[in-house]
Structures are given as C-alpha cells and as structure tokens.
Amino acid sequence: MSASHEKAVSPFRQPKAVxxxxxxxxxxxxxxxxxxxxxxALADDLHATPSQVSLLFTSYLVVTAVAMLGxxxxxxxxxxxxxxxxxxxxxxxxxxxxxxxxxxxxxVGFRAGWGLGxxxxxxxxxxxxxxxxxGGFGGAIILYETALGLGIAVGPLLGGELxxxxxxxxxxxxxxxxxxxxxxxxxMVKPLPTPTRKVxxxxxxxxxxxxxxxTMGIMALLYNWGFFTxxxxxxxxxxxxxxxxxxxxxxxxxxxxxxxxxxAPRLQARFGTAPVLYVNMAGLAAVxxxxxxxxxxxxxxxxxxxxxxxxxxINNTLTTQAVMLVSPVERPIASSAxxxxxxxxxxxxxxxxxxxxxxxxxxxxxxVGAVAFLLAIVVLASGHKxxxxxxxxxxxxxxxxxxxxxxxxxxxxxxxxxxVARREGRSLxxxxxxxxxxxxxxxxxxxxxxxxxxxxxxxxxxxxxSGVAVTGRIIESVGDHAAAGRAVARHAAEVxxxxxxxxxxxxxxxxxxxxxxxxxxxxxxxxxxxxxxxAEGEPRALTPEAIAELRAG
Numbered sequence: 001m002s003a004s005h006e007k008a009v010s011p012f013r014q015p016k017a018v019x020x021x022x023x024x025x026x027x028x029x030x031x032x033x034x035x036x037x038x039x040x041a042l043a044d045d046l047h048a049t050p051s052q053v054s055l056l057f058t059s060y061l062v063v064t065a066v067a068m069l070g071x072x073x074x075x076x077x078x079x080x081x082x083x084x085x086x087x088x089x090x091x092x093x094x095x096x097x098x099x100x101x102x103x104x105x106x107x108v109g110f111r112a113g114w115g116l117g118x119x120x121x122x123x124x125x126x127x128x129x130x131x132x133x134x135g136g137f138g139g140a141i142i143l144y145e146t147a148l149g150l151g152i153a154v155g156p157l158l159g160g161e162l163x164x165x166x167x168x169x170x171x172x173x174x175x176x177x178x179x180x181x182x183x184x185x186x187x188m189v190k191p192l193p194t195p196t197r198k199v200x201x202x203x204x205x206x207x208x209x210x211x212x213x214x215t216m217g218i219m220a221l222l223y224n225w226g227f228f229t230x231x232x233x234x235x236x237x238x239x240x241x242x243x244x245x246x247x248x249x250x251x252x253x254x255x256x257x258x259x260x261x262x263x264a265p266r267l268q269a270r271f272g273t274a275p276v277l278y279v280n281m282a283g284l285a286a287v288x289x290x291x292x293x294x295x296x297x298x299x300x301x302x303x304x305x306x307x308x309x310x311x312x313x314i315n316n317t318l319t320t321q322a323v324m325l326v327s328p329v330e331r332p333i334a335s336s337a338x339x340x341x342x343x344x345x346x347x348x349x350x351x352x353x354x355x356x357x358x359x360x361x362x363x364x365x366x367x368v369g370a371v372a373f374l375l376a377i378v379v380l381a382s383g384h385k386x387x388x389x390x391x392x393x394x395x396x397x398x399x400x401x402x403x404x405x406x407x408x409x410x411x412x413x414x415x416x417x418x419x420v421a422r423r424e425g426r427s428l429x430x431x432x433x434x435x436x437x438x439x440x441x442x443x444x445x446x447x448x449x450x451x452x453x454x455x456x457x458x459x460x461x462x463x464x465x466s467g468v469a470v471t472g473r474i475i476e477s478v479g480d481h482a483a484a485g486r487a488v489a490r491h492a493a494e495v496x497x498x499x500x501x502x503x504x505x506x507x508x509x510x511x512x513x514x515x516x517x518x519x520x521x522x523x524x525x526x527x528x529x530x531x532x533x534x535a536e537g538e539p540r541a542l543t544p545e546a547i548a549e550l551r552a553g
Contacts, residue, residue, distance in 0.1 A: 289367070
C-alpha cells in the first residue's frame, strides 16, 4: 500500500549498489552462526573452558546492546551510508584482529569491537537497500529477506568448512568478505541525504518509560537468555567436529529463515500475535528441557537444536511485530530501545550459563534457559491487553471505502470509487495504509508520515467540488503486506462501511507470495463486499477468479 509507485518488476533487477549492500547483509547474517561450529576447537586449542569461550558472545552482544542506544544519534547526523560504511570498516578490522589473536582474552576483546560495527551496520543496511532499490519497496524487501536466509543458512556451513582448517579462518573469512563488501559499497552506493531531524542520544532510554515497550523488551531479554544459552553451549554435548557442527547449524539456520519469513506472518494472521508467542515460548522451553535431560545423548541434543530453529524464526519476527504494535514512539527509536534490552539478555546469558555449567554440570544452564522462556510467557501475559485491538470509534456515517497507495493508477482508482459512492448515495473515505514492514528482528517504514498525508491530500484536492463528500484517513499496519489488507478490513468493520473498493495490485506474483497478498487478505477478512474498480469498466466483485487474475498481472 505504501510503496511509492511500485510496478510488477522482478525484485532481482536492482542497481549494483543494492547488490553490494545485500552481499554485505549476507556476510553480516553469517556472524553468529559462523562462530558456533568452532567453539569446541577454540576451547581445545587455546586451553580455555567453555565459560571462557562463551565470553565471545557476551562481549559481542553487550557492546552491540549499548551501541544500539547511539546508532540513531549517529545516523541522524552523518547519514545512513556513512554509518553503514563505518560499521563495515569496524567489522573488517576487528574480525581480522580476532583471527590473528593468540589468546581467548584477545578474541573476546576483538569480538567486542565487532559488536560495535555490527550495531552500526544492522541499524542502516535495510534502509540503504530500500533507498537504493529500483524494484520498489516490495522488491527491496524480497532481496533483503533472500540475503537474510542465505546468511543464516550458509554461515554455519562456511564456519564449519573454514573451521575444519583452523579456528582462525572463520574470522579471516568474515574480514575478507566484508572488505569486499566495503569496497563495493564505497564505489557503488550513492550518497544518501542526511536526515533533517536529529535524534537525541537519550531518546531510546526515554522510550523505555512506556510500559508497552519496556514489557516487550523484558520479554525479549528473557527469550534471548534462553536462546543464547542454547547457541553458546549446545555445541559441546554434540561431540562433533567443526565440519559436522556446521551441517547441524545449517539445518537449524534453514528453519530459522523459513519460519521467520514465510510461516510467522501466516500464523500471526490466523491466531494473533500473543497466542502464537505463548505457544512458541512453551515450545522453546520444551526444547531446552529435552537438551538438558539428554545432555549425555548427542543425537537428542542435535535433533532438539535443529527443531528449535522453527520456534526461533517465528519468535524473532513476532516479537518485533509486537514491539511495533505497542510502541508509542518512532519506529527507529523503538527498535534501538528494544535492541538494547534484548541484546543485554543475550550477552549476559552465556556468561552465567558458563558459571552454572562449571559448578553444577552442563545440563543446568539449559534448565535455567527453559525457565527463562516460561518467564517470558508471564511477562507477555502481563501486557496482553496492549496487543489487543482498541475499541472502535462510534459510527457516525457509513462511507464507501477506497484503499489506495502511492501507485501510478491511484487517481483513477479513487475516481472510479467516487462514482460508486455517488451511485450508492454515500460519502467516500480514502484510506491509505502506512506500513511497518518487519523482517526477522528489523522493522522499517518505507513511507514517512508527511508523504502519506500528502498522498491523501492530493486526492482530496482533486475531488473537491465533485459532488461527493470525501474524507481521508491514514491507518497503520505492522507486519507483511497482507497485514495491511487485514488493517483495512478491521477499519471498514469499525465504520460499518457498506463496501470496500480497491484497484489492481501493482505487485508481481513473487512479491505477493513472499510478502503476502493485500488483496487476498482483505477479501478473506472483510465482512462486507470488496469490489475491484478501474477507469476502464464497471466495478466487479472480488471473486476467487478475479484475485487469480490480479495475481497474474
């Protein structure tokens, strides 16, 4: 709905600048999975205990957490491209230094620097891809999701292959690949405008005063506690070499990517955000209990870790959606505040787990992780009402609703809908959905609020004096593109609209498959007729045949 003038073009027909940043995204998403297969080798070769090796996660994630508080301040002053380049350069330097280090203490310190670069990169990479893409917002999202899936899945595989040579090579591999991405970004990505509004350094911490954001942050902290306990300690009881560990975590990563991109939005649409999260957290707790009870049975641990990928993929997407639903502050500030709290949990968990393992046995940290997942359910339940839709406003009119975005045929769609409203003897309400797209643990708004208001205002100005009473409304949606369709259906029910008018979708079949179909979701969720309007013909009921036709073209 909110993508500016989208056309149904291939999402993979993009400028070189987009491919350069997408390549860097693949390497970045490899980050954690790349290290997992070499954890036992690091412990053996450097004569370190598992708790000492776990500090690789702690230093990386704690620094990432603290840096998240400042990325908005930095990017709002030097711009997204310079912030992205700074992040890439820091990752290159510290990944190389970690590979050259001769002690576990040195690697832990250099991983901390890597965490700083990671925070700068992840905060701006999606925004740079969207700003540079020629295939529309939908195309940029598909490309980013592809990079995410590749990175998560390939990271452990590459880490296992390189780690079978030496534990140093995964670090050197990241440094080399990120250096290539850095050069490509410097050369190919054009300068992007510096934001006009400067974000205060204190903004993320002030945002945590809001109960909803703090509640979701604490829930995510508990979730990350369990997650990084598993990620940091599960490799040891598997008793596998680096190559085989890489294969295990590749299978895990494939499930994370698939369930994050494809399954999470569909489960959320059918059952709601909170119910899915309740079941998901309970599932993760059960997985941790299986690992703890079977810590002396490598096959049980391997199977449980792989299965956990499905739960983790769902959780990463839906917790971010929930944060955006309850947050009363700007999306980037909410993301920074939420990232700070959740990464703190991820950073502290491996260290505490190591101490527990040293004193009480390897199974105890996993039982504690299971308790953390169950506590996350309790915290989420305390804010359950925050995720429930608010009560509808009193109905004063029953307007015909036309849902439009910034597409090339938007004016013709609105004009055709105005004719329908005139025939029905009703007013017309122009509804424009301003979307927040959630990908795994990142959220982005492709359209500024003033752009959305300007788009609606243009239609209102054109129809002034047309003989039809016209109003405009901007509504918000969080999730995939199908979520925008459900948002329109909910609003139409609240105002008791007699029908909803839409135009032809400008999005191709691939975009509708990966990001959800607005048309199908609207038609399924609406309690009133949905009609397809155009300047060329009479309004048509949105039948399954009409939906298939829209998808095809």
